[in-house]
Amino acid sequence: MSRPPTVWLTRASMLLVLLAIMLVSGPARAHEFRPALLRLTELADASGQGGGRFDLRLVAPALSTAGAIGEGDLTPIVPAHCELGQLRLDCGSQGLIGELGVAGLDRHPVDVIVELRFVDGTQVTAVLGPDQPTMTLDGTSDGTSGGADNDGVFADYVALGIEHILLGPDHLLFVFGLVLLVRAAGRNTRTLLWTVTAFTLAHSITLAAATLELVHVPGPPVEAGIALSILLLARELACGQTDETARDSPLLSVNESTKVSASGREALARAENSWSWRYPWVVAFGFGLLHGFGFAGALSEVGLPQGQIPLALLGFNVGVELGQLGVVALLLVLLAGGRALAGAVGLSEKTARLATRAPIWAMGGLAFAWTLDRVLGFWG
Incomplete structure (x- = not known):
């Protein structure tokens, strides 16, 4: 039946x-939404001025939409003339000029919040992602060729909010x-x-x-x-x-x-x-x-x-x-x-x-x- x-x-x-x-x-x-954080803080030299040396921290989330993020899956991209050591970045007299970003976002698509803090008090904030894994630093007053301004920060965090609720x-x-x-x-x-x-x-x-x-x-x-x-x-x-x-x-x-x-x-x-x-x-x-x-x-x-x-x-x-x-x-x-x-x-x-x-x-x-x-x- x-x-x-x-x-x-x-x-x-x-x-x-x-x-x-x-x-x-x-x-x-x-x-599960966790953006990564790339933070660079300039270190003062003996005279109290910026000497092109930075404390560098890259904090990666545990997961992305592609799965678990292992150690070394996400790595910093720094200007070619800069020397990257353990938690230190030395760019010498040229300063922090060139391409800065994070490698590995093609395999682990997460957003990256970039924070730059200079000795003179200047701060630059930007958001990177798989479509734009790097930013260009050109030494201008705002630190980037893209002009990271208030409108950019607002738009970036609107996008992060939408992504957060959807994920x-x-x-x-x-x-x-x-x-x-x-x-x-x-x-x-x-x-x-x-x-x-x-x-x-x-x-x-x-x-x-x-x-x-x-x-x-x-x-x-x-x-x-x-x-x-x-x-x-x-x-x-x-x-x-x-x-x-x-x-x-x-x-x-x-x-x-x-x-x-x-x-x-x-x-x-x-x-x-x-x-x-x-x-x-x-x-x-x-x-x-x-x-x-x-x-x-x-x-x-x-x-x-x-x-x-x-x-x-x-x-x-x-x-x-x-x-x-x-x-x-x-x-x-x-x-x-x-x-x-x-x-x-x-x-x-x-x-x-x-x-x-x-x-x-x-x-x-x-x-x-x-x-x-x-x-x-x-x-x-």
């Missing part, structure tokens, strides 16, 4: 959820949960935008506070808390889901006349009385404060350009907001497409509800695995 399509859909959904958990949960860590699986999953929550609560797109913006505003506050060293929170508990926030959000979504709940779903719009059982009405009433469903922007703001400490943990490993920290932070947060809004727009398109497809193929209400539950199962499963992994990491 052939099994009904609903049975196959349920089993296929569960299989996809388990597969996603196995593939993602093991290596997943919060904020942060836990942040993306939380934003995905917010979209589902607002839609399930029957709110409009304007409410959704305010909810996402509240999330950005909150993590901007704690990111700035942590970066300026006004507040310090250890990294491991923050990462575990971020995973737990996703798990709690998934729970809120699951509590409002029953086979008979008369609530709009991403794939199905239930007619108001649809018969709802006592258990369905009870689940719906619990959801509607929940703060998460009634005030999603408050939940987004509250958990956003926690996520901001996670962002700060990523940036603290490489630092921000001295003298331009406010501008860099503003650019980074603008980039995060743009990235989030782009993700939200894509999700709305996909959800609308899923609803249209469900209507075109004639899915039953029960089958459609099972399909809408699958993302919540996956979200909760991944969040649980991340929480367990990060808590166990306290003793690792």
Whole structure:
């Protein structure tokens, strides 16, 4: 006897959820985005002037999109007349003029924040990447032929913010949960935008506070808390889901006349009385404060350009907001497409509800695995 399509859909959904958990949960860590840092600090000679000698630090992240970054995979590129020793760069009387950058970005595509600090107080900041692994230093007042100015720093950090949100699986999953929550609560797109913006505003506050060293929170508990926030959000979504709940779903719009059982009405009433469903922007703001400490943990490993920290932070947060809004727009398109497809193929209400539950199962499963992994990491 052939099994009904609903049975196959349920089993296929569960299989996809388990597969996603196995593939993602093991290596997943919060904020895998880690730019590299190339910092050169000029050393004063006996007279207190710059003598063409620099302290050089190249700090590489542990991972790139191509995998683990080993020792020596990323190396400094220095002007030909300069001599590079262990943590020292000697450019002699010619000074720091020529090509400066990082080799190996073709194999490990990461961004590189370059910071130059001269004895006379001049500071130059730039961002390099696989498409532009070097910069030209020509001895002008700003240090580069490209003119590293405030506009350039702002644009560079906007790009870093967009990249951060797109490469942060836990942040993306939380934003995905917010979209589902607002839609399930029957709110409009304007409410959704305010909810996402509240999330950005909150993590901007704690990111700035942590970066300026006004507040310090250890990294491991923050990462575990971020995973737990996703798990709690998934729970809120699951509590409002029953086979008979008369609530709009991403794939199905239930007619108001649809018969709802006592258990369905009870689940719906619990959801509607929940703060998460009634005030999603408050939940987004509250958990956003926690996520901001996670962002700060990523940036603290490489630092921000001295003298331009406010501008860099503003650019980074603008980039995060743009990235989030782009993700939200894509999700709305996909959800609308899923609803249209469900209507075109004639899915039953029960089958459609099972399909809408699958993302919540996956979200909760991944969040649980991340929480367990990060808590166990306290003793690792």
